Amino acid sequence: MHHRFSALRNQRGFTLLELLVVVAILAIIAGGLVVAYDGIEELSKNKQQSNAMAALDEAIRNFTAVTGFAPTEFDSLVAVTGSTTLLNHGGDGFRGTPPSNALTPDASAPGGGLVESLTSSLQGKVQVAIPVVGATTATTLSDAHIAALREAGIVSVRYVDATGNGNELSTTRGGTCSGSAALAIPAQDGTAASVGCLDQADIPARIFDFPREGNGRNRGRGFARELTANATVQDPVVVWRPGSGGINLTKVGADAGSMVGNTASDYTVAAADTADRLVLFGVGNNTSLFNDGSGALGGGEMSSVPTYAKLERWQYPRYIAAYNVGSLSSPAEKARLQTVLDSRGDFLDEELAEASGQKS
Numbered sequence: 001m002h003h004r005f006s007a008l009r010n011q012r013g014f015t016l017l018e019l020l021v022v023v024a025i026l027a028i029i030a031g032g033l034v035v036a037y038d039g040i041e042e043l044s045k046n047k048q049q050s051n052a053m054a055a056l057d058e059a060i061r062n063f064t065a066v067t068g069f070a071p072t073e074f075d076s077l078v079a080v081t082g083s084t085t086l087l088n089h090g091g092d093g094f095r096g097t098p099p100s101n102a103l104t105p106d107a108s109a110p111g112g113g114l115v116e117s118l119t120s121s122l123q124g125k126v127q128v129a130i131p132v133v134g135a136t137t138a139t140t141l142s143d144a145h146i147a148a149l150r151e152a153g154i155v156s157v158r159y160v161d162a163t164g165n166g167n168e169l170s171t172t173r174g175g176t177c178s179g180s181a182a183l184a185i186p187a188q189d190g191t192a193a194s195v196g197c198l199d200q201a202d203i204p205a206r207i208f209d210f211p212r213e214g215n216g217r218n219r220g221r222g223f224a225r226e227l228t229a230n231a232t233v234q235d236p237v238v239v240w241r242p243g244s245g246g247i248n249l250t251k252v253g254a255d256a257g258s259m260v261g262n263t264a265s266d267y268t269v270a271a272a273d274t275a276d277r278l279v280l281f282g283v284g285n286n287t288s289l290f291n292d293g294s295g296a297l298g299g300g301e302m303s304s305v306p307t308y309a310k311l312e313r314w315q316y317p318r319y320i321a322a323y324n325v326g327s328l329s330s331p332a333e334k335a336r337l338q339t340v341l342d343s344r345g346d347f348l349d350e351e352l353a354e355a356s357g358q359k360s
Contacts, residue, residue: 139268320340
């Protein structure tokens with residue numbers, strides 16, 4: 001009988017105390033899991049971005065090694081004004097046709113003419129430069145640097161119409177844009193085109209595309225242009241700011257020359273004449289790395305265009321290729337890829353440090 005009661009007691013189930021202990025243990029385990037998985041999404045994004053940067057760097061180098069030329073038709077990152085018609089499709093300045101009309105950077109834009117949707121972090125690390133023909137000292141860029149880009153194979157770039165850049169932030173984001181504006185450039189079919197607010201573009205990565213015909217469109221506001229620097233036409237490009245003592249150059253492996261140990265922070269001093277110049281381009285969907293000229297993606301080295309994920313929805317998300325064109329005193333004969341940056345202007349080691357949790 002005693003054994004029977006013992007068996008019944010053993011089968012009665014958990015006491016309240018035992019249940020509370022189990023619940024407490026489960027709570028501790030759950031808490032540990034929350035801690036373990038906290039930030040895992042951010043960590044995953046960091047690793048994805050670092051992998052994309054490394055893959056893009058390798059793809060550009062492979063493309064150059066196989067073809068003998070760098071990819072062309074990058075995004076310039078610059079918004080411009082020009083003559084009454086910036087672009088006559090198939091005519092002046094279009095895809096390899098030498099342009100005769102000078103482009104002027106958008107004076108109302110940050111950095112001397114940058115596209116407004118670039119991240120503030122990138123805007124703080126770069127500036128727009130207009131090559132000075134024949135420059136040999138105390139100048140940011142000369143026509144010899146543009147010649148180095150062309151010799152490498154970068155003969156065409158894409159710009160954004162300043163109207164599409166100036167028609168920038170909507171009123172909901174603290175700007176003044178409240179509707180569409182007519183562009184100075186036509187749509188790809190040659191008809192008039194207009195776009196809405198820049199921060200409401202339906203595909204922010206494609207703002208350098210040709211405009212779509214008609215009204216009520218809000219995507220492309222760009223055009224292709226042969227990269228030129230001669231006696232009459234000097235097209236603007238974006239350069240990496242060297243920083244005090246050339247620190248921004250050395251951290252991406254470029255030569256800061258006599259800027260090292262100097263308090264100079266930009267190129268417009270003689271101390272910077274021996275420092276490398278880095279010209280930056282957005283690696284967009286029109287680049288020959290992805291597009292063989294047929295207008296369809298997949299004809300180049302890579303079949304899809306990588307984008308940077310850790311941005312606000314309206315910001316320009318392309319990765320940035322930095323090309324070394326040599327110093328002012330010794331321009332390179334041919335530009336070479338220095339590094340690939342993310343959309344915030346961070347280099348690969350920074351992204352890897354974020355991916356490993358070493359840098360926040």
